[in-house]
Each structure stands twice: as C-alpha cells, then as structure tokens.
Amino acid sequence: MDTNAEVSVFASADAPGHWPARDWREFETIENGTNWEAKIPVDDIDVAVAYFVSEVRAGRTNFSPLRLTYPRELGLEEPTRFFWPFIEGFEAGASSWRLAAADTGALQISSEAKNGYAALQVSLPAGKRSVTVGTTRIRGWRALHKGIGGLSVWLRTRGGAATVRFTLHENAFTTNQVVSVSPLESRITKTWQRVDISFDSFPNLKLANVDWLTLEFIADGPREILIDDLQYLGPWRLEPE
Secondary structure (H helix, E strand, C coil): CCCCCEEEEEEEECCCCCHHHCCCEEEECEEECCEEECCCCCCCCCCCEEEEEEEEECCEEEECCCEEECHHHHCCCCCCCCCCCEEECCCCCCCCEEECCCCCCEEEEECCCCCCCCEEEEEECCCCCEEEEEECCCCHHHHCCCCCCEEEEEEEECCCCEEEEEEEEECCCCCCCEEEEEEEEEEECCCCEEEEEEHHHCCCCCHHHEEEEEEEEECCCCEEEEEEEEEEECCCCCCCC
8 A cells, every 4th residue: 555645536426427517526535454445425315426536646647447336225324414505615616616618717716705715706808798607516416405496696796797697507518408597687796795596597497407507797898706605595594694
C-alpha cells in the first residue's frame, strides 16, 4: 500500500443513464489497514449509486472502472441521513456548476455571500445580452420527495439590474433532451432577493427525468450577479431568512 498516494471516490446517485449530466460528488478516503475507505451518504435506498476511484501518485492519475450499486441490495434498510432541503451554498466550491456557453461570461467564488462564506459570481461581459449558468445539483428523483414543490434561490447584482429566467432540462445533452422554460421571470437588483419558482410553472415537465437546471441572466450592459443558498421549496421554513 502506497501511503503517498491520494485516493478519492467520485459518486453519483441516479438511475443508470444521465451520463452527460450526472451530479458527481468527491469523497475523501482514509487508510484502514491495507485498504482505503470512504463513506458515501445514501439519501434513497432505491436509487442506484454509480462510483469510481481516482488515485494520484508520483504525478500520475489512475481511474478505476465505473461501477454501479443499489443500496437496498447491499442490505441498507433506510437512508444514512435525514432529508434536508438545502442544495447548494458554495462553501465547498462550484464543481457542479458551469456556463452554458464557454465563450460567454465567467464564474468564480465570491466572499460576498448571503449566508456563510461563499457565493457564486456570474459575470456578463460587455457586448453580451445574457449569460446562462447551469447545475447538475437538481435531480428528478430527489425533487419527487414528498412535499417538494419547487426551488428557492438568493440572487443579487453587484450594481444595476438584471432579469433571471429558469429552465429545467430532462436527459440533458442527449438526443432525448426535453427543455422546459418557466414563463415566470424575476427582476433582481444590488440587494439580496429570494426568488421562488414552482415546478408547476414549467410546462409539460416530467420531473423524474430532470438532471440539469439553468439560470439565464439578462441585462442591458455588463453585470456581475451573485447566487447563494439554492434550496427546495416545501412545507418547511427555509433558514436563515
């Protein structure tokens, strides 16, 4: 066993498929005897978990084959953690977020957070009318949890105003992709504003197939937009206000 190696597990909970838009999460491992071990949380014992291992050693990276497991078949009788509506706060970075067009705008982590220590900053450059950022953090199987009715997110600009438009994608980046744009738009300014969007506002949406959410920001000039505290809407109180 090479203790100088850096070993990580990348796991993604979802049905087989959705490969272009799966939500991969990285988990650190610890040494245990002659093994490396990682603890992967399970939110639904009937949702498959795909995973692979990364090993970095002497400047070289090796990846294991991709494997698939079903928690219930492993003997789990219940999830390993309680349901929590919070989705993203950017304290751990923005690895699940990217720009929809590589030649438009820029992404970076900002310390000007609504809550916590970090927010995502999206830049709309001069000469462009809009910039779109997307995330794999919204999963159809999770959004079907009892009581969930939509999404909530905190938004602001660093000066000036902008309009935000929400789109949900089913089977994103495949030949079976379906795009559903909500007709509801919100105007945001330099003051933090919570924007709520109901899943019912997306026409002809099959929520179970959703694997990609995009936020399009539209403005009449260059803008910097901050995003923080993406959560699921439901009968619970969203904290903190």
